[in-house]
Amino acid sequence: MTPSQSGSSGVSTPGEPRSVSELNSTPHVPVGEYLFAALTAAIGIYVLIAANFIRIPLSSNTLGPRSFPYLVGALLLCAAIAVFVGIRRGRLGEADEGEDVDSTVDTDWVTVGKLIAFFTAHAYLIQFIGWPFAAAVLFAGSAWTLGAKRLRWAFAIALALAFTIYFLFGQLLGLSLPAGPLLDWIPFF
Numbered sequence: 001m002t003p004s005q006s007g008s009s010g011v012s013t014p015g016e017p018r019s020v021s022e023l024n025s026t027p028h029v030p031v032g033e034y035l036f037a038a039l040t041a042a043i044g045i046y047v048l049i050a051a052n053f054i055r056i057p058l059s060s061n062t063l064g065p066r067s068f069p070y071l072v073g074a075l076l077l078c079a080a081i082a083v084f085v086g087i088r089r090g091r092l093g094e095a096d097e098g099e100d101v102d103s104t105v106d107t108d109w110v111t112v113g114k115l116i117a118f119f120t121a122h123a124y125l126i127q128f129i130g131w132p133f134a135a136a137v138l139f140a141g142s143a144w145t146l147g148a149k150r151l152r153w154a155f156a157i158a159l160a161l162a163f164t165i166y167f168l169f170g171q172l173l174g175l176s177l178p179a180g181p182l183l184d185w186i187p188f189f
Contacts, residue, residue, distance in 0.1 A: 044076030130180020
């Protein structure tokens with residue numbers, strides 16, 4: 001094979017010298033992927049250590065309150081190890097090609113600020129108006145911030161969603177979400 005033939009195909013054989021760009025390319029270290037694996041491992045280790053400080057009631061004779069945190073911590077640690085091994089083997093995350101994200105546009109800090117304000121308002125409003133109404137304010141405010149066109153429908157859907165979540169978690173799962181002073185007088189709240 002002559003040098004002109006090998007240059008036309010673009011493939012270098014073991015005996016041929018590589019191009020200048022191939023010789024000067026430095027290996028890419030996937031810092032973000034390693035950081036993700038390390039952070040996941042650190043959270044898993046923290047959960048495993050923190051689970052030891054959970055008090056076990058004397059009446060506990062089954063799995064106990066530590067079993068779920070142990071499971072979550074172990075799964076986080078296993079996931080971190082699997083990610084680290086995958087990175088070492090060359091399986092890196094690929095950029096999402098289908099997203100409609102314009103990287104030239106700056107972050108809309110007004111929108112971010114509004115969302116943070118609604119999350120903060122939700123946390124403070126729970127004790128004054130109760131969880132369902134505070135969640136409705138959060139849902140409707142988030143819809144308005146993100147560009148909902150029909151605010152009446154957004155608020156009506158937010159109320160329906162908040163009360164649905166309240167009943168599902170309160171009645172079916174037995175969790176206690178505070179009804180607040182606006183709903184305390186109704187017997188099923």
